[in-house]
Amino acid sequence: MNQNIQNSPKWKVLGILFLLIGGPIIWVLINKTGIHYSKPLPYYYEREVGANGDTIYHTIDDFKLVNQNGDSVTLKTYENKILLVSFFFASCETVCPQMNNYIAQHVYKEFGKDTSIVFLSFSVDPEHDSPTVLYNYAKSLNAGNNWQFLTGSKSKIYSLAANSFKIPGAEDVHQGLFHSSKIVLVDKQKHVRGVFETGDQNEKSKTIDAVRALKLQYVKK
Helix, strand or coil: CCHHHHCCHHHHHHHHHHHHHHHHHHHHHHHHCCCCCCCCCCCCCCEEECCCCCEEECECCCCEEECCCCCEEEHHHHCCCEEEEEEECCCCCCHHHHHHHHHHHHHHHHHCCCCCEEEEEEECCCCCCCHHHHHHHHHHCCCCCCEEEEECCHHHHHHHHHHHCCCCCHHHCCCCCCCCCEEEEECCCCEEEEEEECCCHHHHHHHHHHHHHHHHHHHHC
């Protein structure tokens, strides 16, 4: 291409149009489709080798609980879904509202319309947190149907927190209540793939990036 063509107004206009149109498209491709996520997410917690030599990873246990709509739910209810899990209680005035507002404003805002993802918030105070209480709590956060607030057997919920999701402090509290500001990422095979703090900008990016990376792994398959 000679110098006269390169300096012509037509090429300058085309160059500007490319920057205005092509730039945003490239940004979306990189940031929204997960092209820049090349490193697989880790598997959390204990693992063992099966008789056939395959690695068996830690998985979360099944449960039977009730959501904010009064519907009975089990782990199978969320089959083939990516889960974002947290533990809270509705009457909490410190850690829990901060955590849930953070989830609502950042993580749920990002993935709330994604049908492949379900948010699960387990109440650690099921004696107080009835479906009606949880329904009103969910409504205050503008939570849709894919953000489920669960209540039921206290022993089961605490067992899930301590043994399945391994929430810090859950194993030491049985009579009282425990606080947690963690959000746990679980894949479709019910393996824990990430544990994140809720609160600051860096953790928000890490959480959102991890969910996108996990979604990309299923697209590649």
